[in-house]
Amino acid sequence: MTYGSAADAATDRLHALQTGGPEAIAAVLRRLPIIGAAAAGMGPMSGHAGDLGGLRRGGSPVATLDGLAGLLADPVVIKITLLTANRIEQQLAQVAHFHGGSLAREEALRIIGADPGLLDRAADGLAGLLLSNPAMAWVTLRPGVAEQIWLPGVRLRDYADSMVSEQLAGILRRLGLPVPTTKWQRVDALEKALRTREVVEDAIGALGPQEREHLATLFTRGQVRIHELGYDHQGYRGSGTVRQLASVGLVGYSPYDQTAWVWLDVVAALGGAGLFADWAMPEVSARPVIPAARSLVPPVVARLDQLLDHWASGPPQGLKAGGIGVKPVRAAAKALRTTPVEIGLLTCFAVAVGLLAPVTTARRGRGRNQSIDEEWRPTTACTDWRALPLAQRWGRIVRWWADSTSLEASGRAVERYQWDTPRLNRPLARTGFLHALAILVPGEGLDPADLRSKLVFDHHGVFAPVVVDQLVAEARVLGLVPVEGPVGLTRGARLLVSGAEALDDVLNDAAASFTVQADHSVVAPPDLHPDLIGDLERIAHLESDAGARIYRITPEDTVRALDGGWTLDRVIAFLADHSTVAIPQNVERTIRDAAERHGRLQVGAAATWVASDDPALLVRALGVKAARLEGITPTLAVSSLPSEKVLESLRAKGLAPAERVNARPQTPSPTIPSRTRHDGGARLAMLAPDEIEALARRLYPVRGHRA
């Protein structure tokens, strides 16, 4: 059966859906989670949400069936369908296309000589995907579909078309064939010749050992990256083996994605030997996942709050080119003891949903030369965000992650540090990834390597190993799977999949207390309420998360909490309210001591410095009000005004300042006590408190503080 038009295709699919019943629809939705997402108004097909109203409560089933059939005839969906086909299904599709769009079962068996059972399963999969009827024609494809998709090994005709006539003639001569006159005749001749076993065998027989070896590699492995054959990124050039193989028409290569492949015609000509050599499905076995996330909602939600607090107290500067730079992301990761990837991901989310936005702080220059200084600050939307139940917050983060279609979804912010963040342009892959995990037995997961090979096999056009690794890393950050060990959905993630409300219900039963001990450890039960986990992580750091969580309280943690806007009383009260035992005296003392020290060293910014070796002259300068100078030491003053303004003000009052560009203040230093002499006290006694402060500041220069 061949489809003549999109309308025919839609009609046939509607018929198949109606006759197939709920099982057929379920099969479609299972294999195409993107359609389920479209029904919920999400993902790349979200524009079709109206067509799929019946998949939601209260919608019309009939209209939905029509909509679904129409959607299945959409070229985009067909493309996606084929992309989600597994390796066997894709190869069958290639063979079908090679044979003009239709292939009888017996013919396929004869060509490939495969195990009929395996072939049947593959055929069922492909038939299910395309909603074709296996009884009528077991593999069919609408003509032209393959032109929209990238399938390795079927482009010989196109490729030959793109060659100049002389090249074609050269190949034909090397194959020992007559050379026709016109280019198109030469293309036809080459295509036919390469479907002839003898021609291909002769061509292979004329190859050198290295060419044969590489051909064998390509033959058994299908499309591979050229560098895997031992070449650098330009290995296809010059007299390289790939080039040699291509010159006799046995293989093709793409200089764009640096891959090479054997033409399917060649493979077919050799009688199918090895064509489906990679049919063996990967054997994977599920293993129990580490139940690290029994606290249901993972720390990523609290981490977002911490990030917003962190940037509320010190907003990152925007880059001139827009967005947030890498440095603030890394600094935030260090301050919050997490990875730049997590901060990058959360930043993207915060920007995408309006929790973080740029605020103009200054404008410089005019017209085309104008530049704008920006800071990225948390917005007022944060208040509403924090009022949401935890599960919903987590759900929104995950949904955004699953649906983001491109980096642009997060605005300019991500552009500047995208190399530090996961690439977010694979919604189909993420949906398929979640689906693959959701169908595992609860509590079980796959080793990352197993998951990689399974996904690459099951969704051959979607997943490359590197994509799976990236998704696993993202899912670990998002708390959808445990932070280590086998990859399987956590209990919380499963509940989240069933709806954030279900998770909220469970959270209401969560534990509300922990134990603070004299060794400064805090032991929290596995089911501690996520709100408390979030707060605890602001005042203590996590040492172990292997079921129960064990935190430790250090002075640095207290300082971090105070930096994040907590007060000493709040820290103490929080521990006292939720600890099952009284806070040990030494722990409270540690917190109080750290709080007492907090803020004793203060850092500010000054735009301009004025120095003189004559204190009397500096006193005169301090008297110039327009310069807005503030004395730091008898020989040093600073101003918040730009240097031009200060110079202008001082000159106006008859002083003769000289401008120093990119220089540090050269002032006489108060004597510093020697390391070996212990009489520093006497000298220091002569210094005023502000001089001591300036001395300390000079001894410990703060980065970014310009005097």
Added chain:
Amino acid sequence: MTGSLNPLIVQSDLTVLLEVASPQAPAARAALARFAELEKSPEHIHTYRITPLSLWNAASAGLSPGDVAATLTGFAKYPVPSLVLSEVHDQMSRYGRLRIVRDFDTGALALTSHEFALLEEVGRDRTVAALLGERLDGNRFALRLGDRGAVKQALIHLGWPASDEAGYTDGEALDIELTCELRGYQGEAVAAWWADGTALGGNGVLVLPCGAGKTVIGISALSHVRAHTLIIVTSISAARQWITELLDKSDLDPGLVGEYSGESKQIRPITVATYQILTWAGSDTAEEADVFLRHPHLALFDQHQWGLVVYDEVHLLPAPVFRATARIQAIRRLGLTATLVREDGKQADVFSLIGPKRFDAPWRELEAQGWIAPASCTEVRVAMAAERRMDYAVSSPAERYRIAATAPEKLAVAERLCDRHPDEQILVIGQYLDQLRQFAQRVGAPIITGQTAQRIRDERFAAFRRGEIHTLVVSKVANFAIDLPEASVAIQLSGTFGSRQEEAQRLGRLLRPKMDGRQAHFYTIVTGETVDQRFAANRQRFLTEQGYGYAIVDADEV
């Protein structure tokens, strides 16, 4: 079955948390101790760790994976991660699949296994292969007597612990009877080590708090083995204490006990030697020379038919003694310590060469039973004078600790603390000799340091024990194994940076139960807002993990 009132939380990282307040905690602790190591025991929640070593040890004691699983699931509050159960099964099933046995034909040793492939696998390991002799048959390799320890070490490293069933040489016989009665936990400790005299026992480490009577346990072990014994201790003072105890707590004739140290070289049926003399190295031998050539006194191990070697303070066991111990695996071995914390990470060597930990008693538990004195720990914070603060601020990091630790303000506080305990025996302990001398001069107290002659040390310790000296200033020479039963107050002026075991050992000087049952007081004086305070926090970790809570007070509160 799991239940919300159960006391255990089994973690996927193989730690097990025990909630002390639970009514089932004692039963759970008893069951858990058979296959998990007590890592820390703060006041409310104790942490045990299940390690390959602890599981192999349990397997060697006859426990099955099912027994362990039953304990974990039976006492667990939450479902036990299946990962833990599979790890337990995996590790325990490894033990005993390789065995070191006596070769029936020759009486020599052999490494054997029923699994040909396993024997082949370990035999291909480069380290193991170098230690194995010829292949006797399909499932046996010959093994040289002297390589028994090294092979065990190498196999542990590979994750295939061998069951050592080759037994021990008995050594020369010696009649010895204990003349005192053991406390309950002491008897349990010795029984765990002895294992009814079978090859399953006769080696290993017993961990008990300072003052809990480890010497008596050692003497009891002697009375079980009833053979000539080498006892290795940390110092001459400790050696003499052992000799005194041996003569006091057993029916040994004084002529049977000898001291082997820098001052005396007696080799007797019971010989007490110091680590220093055994590790003394001749100046004319290269560092890479054979261990027995470089350290001639290690020959003591071979010069006599010992039936038992006792390692006191085994956490300090130096490398040469380790290497010598590897060669004497046919002799029974007993390690004793209060703090099995090896800063060099050689726990696995202790396991394979001395033996597994056989017994461990939480400090606070023995305190609750009255076997060691109750103790309060107080950190007294002094403020550094302004003029020293700037000195401190501009010093190199290496100098900062010395400046902070020797702040003169500490001396006045220490003096006030001494005044608070006028009728008690006070030890003032420190790291820096100048500081100690200043304080000794200030309060007119005698001082003992590494430079003090042994005779004077003995005299001063004795005078302190008799109560003729109330305040004794000591350097780190008194950190270990010095028995000062009447000391009830210790004031620590400074320590060796962040050493946890030093802090614990210093507290240990006070833990011998007092005649009148009074409490011991341990003060550590710390210069606030300096690196001294940070190191102090680290030093206190072992004790806080044992359940000792430090009160922190300012100097003006003293």
